[in-house]
Amino acid sequence: MPVSYNISSELNIIIYICKGLVTGSDLFNTAGIIFKDKRYKYGMVLLIDLLSATLDFELQDLRRVITETNATKEKGLEPEQIIILSRSTGIHLACKTLNLMSSKDAIKLSAFHTLEQALISLDLTMDQQEIIQFWHESKAVGQ
Secondary structure (H helix, E strand, O other), rough: EEEEEEEEEOEEEEEEEEEEEEEHHHHHHHHHHHHHHHOOOOOOEEEEEEEEEEEEEOHHHHHHHHHHHHHHHHHHHOOOOEEEOOHHHHHHHHHHHHHHHHOOOOOOOEEEEEEEHHHHOOHHHHHHHHHHHHHHHHHHHHO
8 A cells, every 4th residue: 555654642643654656545545544543533733745655636636625624624623734745846836725725724734845844834843853753663664
């Protein structure tokens, strides 16, 4: 499977490790598995590592993200923070587009070139070393 994941309840983070060709269905299927994982709780930071992957995300996948995030907002839940690690300009532009297309404040989606940039942006520098170590452990498990 091109997507594996790891959850740290202590750090309040879920890391998706993606390798090779990854589709929107791969990501949605992994999310479905995560929601059933006993370690998962709503509100965790979602970190999607696409640094070793090529994302094949189609228009219907973008619509699904918008529909699901808008529905979450309508239920009165705050959106979960989603961070994507990617060097692709297209991914960065898609994140900006999704933020603009979703209902007001329904999605918190950002893309960064490095984990360190993401942690600084999220003001998670207090846990930076622990999160970086967890990320490396997650990558090793996903191999």
